[in-house]
Amino acid sequence: MCLWTSEFGSRESADVPESKRFAELEIELALSLHLNQSNFLQVRFSRLAQLSDHEAGIIRMVEARGRYTYRPDNRILSEGMEIRAPHVVMSGWAAKSRQLADGRRQIVGIVLPGDAIGLCSRARPLALTTVVAITTVKTVEAGELLTAWRDPTRTPNLAASLDTTAAEDEHYLFGHAMRLGRQTAYERIAHLFCELEYRLSSRGLSSGGSFNMPMTQETIADVAGLSVVHVNRTLQQMRREGRIELARSRLAILDLPGLQSTGEFVPPRVSLPAE
């Protein structure tokens, strides 16, 4: 269990004075133009659906924006606070979490690069969970995605993609409840690793079952509803059995079919292909 001390630390770009924010945005923008010649978002969405030129242009524009940067343990959203604008994670991991008065914390979802934060269509929305950066997280504002979702007339494929990702998120959340309620520690971690592998590989962030996995054992514990000690012992058992390698924030799933089987991981199937 993590005794959560609410330490905000230095949050860049977001929730800082305008003057500083703009300066940092410029730096970030400059950096992204030089180093982040990334087409990560374009790749992600083009894998979700065939986009029209208009839609692809929206994605390119969003992707070219300045980054908001959050340091580990900074809050990206706070439960109950108003959501200003939707963002998309360009790099880094975050955790959607809830906590109890005595400090017990439950992570209810992992936010990976390419995931949206605060993308919801109701008016004046409040955050339903607290979103905390696990690593350094870089996001871009993406109000256009909300527009495209709510009014799909000119952006049907983009809207369909967002429908799909929203439904997949719901699928993972149901799977999370299943894990927490009815699976053993070993099964929970197996299931979790398979989910992460599946989600990352579809974004080109995992190859051959091996990927960057920047969660500490305490974070894994808060996801899996376990204690750190038990997570540690379970991981070692998986290592002993030759099913994973995990060191220096890098996870290699050596026996993916095996882990999928013991964890009973089922990839999301949320809709039939358009006829």
Add this chain to the structure above:
Amino acid sequence: MCLWTSEFGSRESADVPESKRFAELEIELALSLHLNQSNFLQVRFSRLAQLSDHEAGIIRMVEARGRYTYRPDNRILSEGMEIRAPHVVMSGWAAKSRQLADGRRQIVGIVLPGDAIGLCSRARPLALTTVVAITTVKTVEAGELLTAWRDPTRTPNLAASLDTTAAEDEHYLFGHAMRLGRQTAYERIAHLFCELEYRLSSRGLSSGGSFNMPMTQETIADVAGLSVVHVNRTLQQMRREGRIELARSRLAILDLPGLQSTGEFVPPRVSLPAE
């Protein structure tokens, strides 16, 4: 743990031969006209938002429709199967559930009267969970709600109501994960009872913390991620402490503030009031 035997039993109206279905629909319709002079849905939606005449007319029309009837343990939706049309529950309780190969079952959400089933905006949607009737469940088809949600131009208040209920469902699902991952048996059941009381009271189905609660202890166990035996012992402890009365499918929460406190139940706040 419930060793789930997939027994479909006799499903009325839905998924039965057309001839029989129509006959039963007529009977249901007749019954509803005579006995179910219900304005349940109108009341429910008028509490969610101020509806226009046009919108209220939609609700009235939906509510006047023939009922689909499901017997206890019948499946209303099956995970992975295509969703034909959205329905709204007019009476009875159902459970959204997932199960593991060895029969372990986790209920991931309780469906109460007034809740929608299969209301999602993506094209050709597949059910993400299996929905099983707990009691006899009566539903009406409500394709209009989907229309009103996807194209809110003529139905802005109805669409906003559906945004709200969808967000509240998400809130409850996050709370469910919190319960399962980080709360003790006693806290889980307290939290669950408070959630049910809150949701039912807003629909006029609970008064003074007392309501019809047709779940067996085995069902409660499948919601709370516990064994039947432990649910039984926990309920008795609550009774001994004078915090609840539970008999013959009727739950009376005698100490609602106390249970809310131990369960740390937080009612959903999903959006700010329109300015």
Add this chain to the structure above:
DNA sequence: CGGGAGCTTGATAGCTGTCAATTTATGTGG
């Protein structure tokens, strides 16, 4: 009135948590 589902109880096992100490990484400054 029989039968069965649901509820209750006792005994026992075991998975997982807690506590505490040690070892190993990671990162920083000189």
Add this chain to the structure above:
DNA sequence: CCACATAAATTGACAGCTATCAAGCTCCCG
């Protein structure tokens, strides 16, 4: 490149919550 400081990972001992097994009981219903 090394020393130090801190976070993270590891290990052992022990406790305890919850599951399992088994049996009896109660209530509802045909």
